[in-house]
Structures are given as C-alpha cells and as structure tokens.
Amino acid sequence: MSKIDFNQIEKDVATLATNLFEEFAKQGIKDGKAFLTETQDDLVSLAQDRAAGAITELEYQNGLREVRVLAKMEAIKQAGLAQVTIDKFTNGIIDIVTKAALAAM
Amino acid sequence: MRIHRIRSTGLLIVGLSCFAACSTISTYDQAAYANVTSLKVDTLNVVGQATGSYSEHTKEIAELNTKLDKAYEYDHGRPLNQKTIDLWNQLLKENPNDPDSGILPHFFELWKTQGKISSASIKGEKARIGQAFDKIIALESGKNK
Numbered sequence: 001m002s003k004i005d006f007n008q009i010e011k012d013v014a015t016l017a018t019n020l021f022e023e024f025a026k027q028g029i030k031d032g033k034a035f036l037t038e039t040q041d042d043l044v045s046l047a048q049d050r051a052a053g054a055i056t057e058l059e060y061q062n063g064l065r066e067v068r069v070l071a072k073m074e075a076i077k078q079a080g081l082a083q084v085t086i087d088k089f090t091n092g093i094i095d096i097v098t099k100a101a102l103a104a105m
Numbered sequence: 106m107r108i109h110r111i112r113s114t115g116l117l118i119v120g121l122s123c124f125a126a127c128s129t130i131s132t133y134d135q136a137a138y139a140n141v142t143s144l145k146v147d148t149l150n151v152v153g154q155a156t157g158s159y160s161e162h163t164k165e166i167a168e169l170n171t172k173l174d175k176a177y178e179y180d181h182g183r184p185l186n187q188k189t190i191d192l193w194n195q196l197l198k199e200n201p202n203d204p205d206s207g208i209l210p211h212f213f214e215l216w217k218t219q220g221k222i223s224s225a226s227i228k229g230e231k232a233r234i235g236q237a238f239d240k241i242i243a244l245e246s247g248k249n250k
Contacts, residue, residue, distance in 0.1 A: 031243075038236065045229060054225035062215050063226070066233040068205045070240075073195050077240045080188030081247050083130040088249060090127070 004104045009096055016092040024085040028078055035074050039067055131185040133248040140176040141245060145238035147172060149231050152212065155222040166213055173197055173209070192241045208237055 042063070050060040151169050154162055177193050180186055194200065199207035212230060216222055222230065 049225045059226040073240045076191045077244045080244045087128045
C-alpha cells in the first residue's frame with residue numbers, strides 16, 4: 001500500500017501550468033499583433049478613401065466606430081479564452097490528483 | 106486501515122469531481138459554431154448587396170435579422186456563456202450606455218439613410234464585419250471540447 005506522491009503531483013501541476021499558460025500567452029500575443037496590423041491597415045485605407053472622396057463622411061465615421069468595436073471584441077474574446085485556459089488548468093489538476101490518489105489505493 | 110484509506114481517497118475524488126463541475130465558461134457547442142459560421146456567410150452576402158438600393162433589399166435584411174436573432178437566443182440560453190453573449194451584443198445590439206455597439210444595426214441604418222453604400226466602403230465593411238464574426242467563431246472553437 002503506497003502513499004500519495006505529493007512531490008510528483010507538484011511537478012506535474014507545474015508542468016501543466018507552464019505548458020497551458022505559455023501556449024495561451026503565445027496565442028494572445030499572436031492575436032494581438034494580427035489585430036494591430038489589420039487595424040492599422042484599415043485606418044489608413046479609411047483615411048485614404050475619405051480623402052479621395054471614395055466614401056462619404058458617414059461611411060468614414062461608421063468605419064471608425066467599427067474599428068473601436070472590434071478592439072472591444074478582441075478584448076472580450078481574449079478574456080473568454082483566458083477562462084477556457086483556467087478551466088483546462090483546473091481540470092488538469094483534478095486529473096493529476098485523481099490519478100495519484102487511485103495509484104495509492 | 107486500508108478501508109480508511111480507500112474511504113479517504115474516495116472522498117477526495119468525489120470532492121475533486123465537485124470542484125471540476127465549477128467551470129467558468131461553457132464548453133464547445135457544435136450547433137452554436139455551425140450557426141455563427143453559416144451566419145457569417147449570409148451576413149456578408151447581404152452586406153455585399155449594399156451598393157444597391159436599401160428599399161429593394163428590406164426582405165433579405167429582415168430574414169437575416171431573424172436568423173441572427175435565433176442564433177443569439179440559442180447562445181443566450183446556454184449556461185456560462187456570457188463572453189459569447191458579450192461578443193454578440195457588440196455585433197447585434199445597440200446599447201445607449203455603449204454608443205459604439207451594434208455593428209450591424211448601425212450598418213443597416215447607414216444603408217437606409219444613404220439609400221446605398223459606396224462600393225469603396227463595402228470592401229472595408231465586409232472585412233470588419235467578417236472579423237467581428239471571426240471573434241465569435243474563435244472563442245467558440247477555442248472552448249473545451
């Protein structure tokens with residue numbers, strides 16, 4: 001009859017945290033950079049079209065408003081994905097502890 | 106001694122299972138994903154017709170709004186789904202406390218006000234509205250399966 005190996009649990013939880021949160025941070029940075037590039041290109045394009053008279057003032061203002069909304073939506077999406085990562089972490093810990101507990105029975 | 110240990114371990118597992126039930130966000134839903142991807146296509150099709158007269162497209166706009174309302178209500182009924190609802194709200198709902206919100210109703214109002222949208226504007230509109238849908242799609246596809 002063995003005891004629960006708490007040292008192994010600690011190591012497994014640390015590995016889980018490193019993998020999950022590193023992946024989340026990398027994806028967040030990638031998404032943020034892509035969003036900034038898209039936004040920059042869009043704002044330049046809107047300004048150029050307005051200056052050339054290709055779009056109306058109302059269309060220009062609407063485009064600017066949409067860019068602001070997209071920034072909010074990006075923040076909401078990232079907050080949601082952070083919750084997903086936290087749930088994965090919680091479930092991962094439970095899995096690790098349950099396996100260790102069963103192994104000790 | 107052994108019975109005591111088995112009982113303790115059993116209680117630990119039951120406790121952890123209860124803890125596991127405390128998710129913070131809904132899991133992936135195939136129907137919700139299908140709704141939003143399909144509606145992205147339908148919406149961009151209608152937006153693409155905005156170089157034409159608004160009055161000639163009121164039927165398509167009304168049909169699209171009904172489909173969007175159904176998808177919104179489906180997501181609204183899912184537990185722990187507030188972030189997805191927050192995204193839909195930014196796309197679909199005008200909110201006096203958040204005057205920028207409601208990308209689509211603002212776009213349809215603009216179309217109605219001007220009668221038609223210039224072709225140069227449509228390209229950007231399709232890109233931005235597509236990005237808004239992509240954020241809802243990305244959150245849904247990123248959820249735990």
